[in-house]
Amino acid sequence: MSEIIKNPRNGCALHGALKTVQEIKGAVPVIHANAGCGVINYFAGKASSGGSSRYSGYSVPGTAIQDRHVIFGGASRLREQIKNTIKVVNGDLYVILNSCESAMVGDDVDAMTREIVDQGEPVVDTLVAGFNGGEHYGYEHVLADILSSIDGVKKSEKNTDPKLVNIFGIIPGKDPYWQGNLEEIKRILEGFGLRVNTFFGPYGGVDDLVNAKNAALTIAFSKWGELPAEKLKEKYDIPVLLRPSLPVGAEQLRSLADSIAGSIDIDKDEVDKFLAKEEAYERDLLYRAREDIIENDLSATAVLVGDEEQVIRLGAFLTEVLGMEIYAAVITDLLKKDEEHKSDNIEFLKNIAGNIYITSDQKEIEDIIRSEKPEVIFGSSLEKKIADKFDIPIIETSYPVFEKLILNKASAGIKGEISFIEEYVTVAKKFKAEKKSKLLSYIKGEGRESSAETSQTVRNVRKLSLVTG
Template sequence: MSIDKPGILSDRKKQIFEKGVDSFELKCEKVSTAGSVSQRACAFCGSRVVLYPIVDALHLVHGAIGCAAYTWDIRGSLSSGPQLHRTSFCTDLREKEVIYGGETKLREALYILIQEHKPSAAFVYITCIAGIIGDDVTAVCKEVQKNTDIPVIPVQSEGFKGTKKDGYKAACESLMRLIGLGEGPSIPLSINILGDFNIAGEIWVIKKYFEQMGVTIVATLTGDSRVDQIKNAHRAQLNVVQCAGSMKYLGKMMQDKFNIPFVNASFFGIEDTAKSLYDVADFFNDNAIKNRTKSLISTEIALIRPLLGEIKAKCNGKNAALYVGGAFKAISLVKALRHIGIKTVLAGTQTGNAQDYEVLKNVCDNGTVIVDDSNPVELSRYLIEKDVNLFIGGVKERPLAYKLGIGFCDHNHERKICLAGFEGMVNFAKEVCASLTSPVWKFVNWRKKTHHEA
């Protein structure tokens, strides 16, 4: 079957699906097409963003300085205590190490840094160059761990090993080396939160809800987390998995090894936040928790409803495009935008799977374009074709919006505003509304003009 999508690389055509028009199965979970400048980062970056928020660990990049600079302070992950995670340590591999090997440099760096910073654990990220020259990072980590008495964990995150999602998996495998090291019995009515990285303090908002419900949080993976919490994560009774793209794999591994079930969750938007809290309450099947959850949700919704109504009146009839990392976020955003009168005309993700895209298709309206692992050319094309008013994405999508004269909302890990939970929904709606109604757009009507003339 030939798919008519002029200007789109032929290998990409089945990764772009228009609801109500196309009938094929959307292709996903594949390596990026050659020639398509994917918005995805490398596998190393995938590992780095997952482990980075562990605030009392040493994060050492074993590679060229560029890998460390590229991921320095990569998330706006806040800490309620130590700030060690915010320093990007690197072995700075150069020509000499490429020829003679980098193990000596790695060993020395680990001893010096552990002595100086006294971390609770150390993660050593294996980058492209370390993988190519074949350093035995595992052996070095083992030796240093024995002599320093802290966990020293290699992260198999060679940039070339696959997609960003393979980097997520490598990070999850490294976390599994910590989980279970703590001792003690299972903790009643307790959970771990997987896949929240405490961007702009979001984990604190979510934790507050669970505390009000009477649910104990053992570990947050990895937002504002401590190594000791992670060591004890196997003592929780349920894993609540928010960022499915990065952490579902860990949820599955913990289920297999420790028999801990997991539920999928999203704390973006009213509906999904409420559903996630109810799902946890239902899991414990405890009447007191159920009652507290119901009362918490109705109080929170009553508080924000009037303001959301005012915002909806201003945004009604506008449209938006979104391109984010994981599919759960995309699904939640479509619903959250609908809540304030905005229709999603383009929805894409870097790491969605077939199941995720089925849900995304169901939640979107006819005519919405759904894209997997897109690139700037495709995104720009659909932003113009759909005459988009607002683009939601991250640091790599922002310039596309600005160049095309479109309002932009940052929903990625660099953002500084909390967008999770009920209060996050208000922040999101306010930001979207401020962008859409800014008087600046009357000065950039060239985009619309060009489009209509074309």
């Protein structure tokens, strides 16, 4: 893989940390960088689908460092900024995010933080220089750093709740459906009789960070949840359950329930009752959709492009439930050279796809699609161009998704399974309708196509005929 990236879809560690902190209700990010670093994350995110949080864009406090801070050091500017941030903006926890500049200049950020913490203010800091890693790295490190320090700035007694679980691994913004997915996984775990620290979204907040130590279990739903989970294990001896992805469909819900039961006590009857209801609901709606699934050629061949968790989650469902064949899976997580995670999900991936690639380079992704020749693509809006070129449908499932607003729509659990089928059928129907109108023009002899295009269209006619009989 080339180190140069065409159309990079991943931001840096600072962006990942900012995405993370700004989605925790009550947490205020304070960026110690030049003025525009955080704004790049804002503009990139704004073009995508998640809406804006309270502390986003131009509302985020930041030192906006200048020449003199690069030359003489920016620690005193940071001290002034922290002190004044506490006076101007409301917050329960202030998180200082350090950048490439402060790392290169060598600002003593720890000293500045200690000084203000000694005054009883809830401030923590983290070093997330962009050259240290990507957004995924920023997510895991800022959470681990907050969880390491929060006890010192938000004092409370440890009081373990045997039904409380922490969930990590879903990066806000990087999963376009993160908000709906968190709500759905919360609903499911509550259905199992558990209480959940979601940390993010409307049900999360700084209180969850404080309460994290009281949980009986931490579930990491991707390898990016491993570091914060391990941090809690190291500090508070909370067991960790590593899952390769969020569950989709009732069968995977049952597998999740089983593995939780292996770690903590859950009421088996309550779980069974809940799962029976979910299964009935799933059956009912799949029944409604099955005609559309059959008539619209959904069991096609595909290439999946997205972060590892999304690929595993979606891939398992597409192959097992819809009977698709995944020619290739393209993993877009920005990895470091030295892999630091325990989780190794290669076996899961091998079960899903014929070929597995790791790259976020647009040209490489397009080359893969070109050589694999799938009938459908599941990827980001960046794959639209190649989908249009080969005249195949694309279902946007990974970051970035342009021209959409996705707030509580899920792509995991049972609700996510159903809304995913809705989306896939919608795209397939629209694609088919467009094809029909092209074919109509073709048989009317309008706008004669070149011979290559014509033969492509004829091939597609044959394919459509097979499905429609």
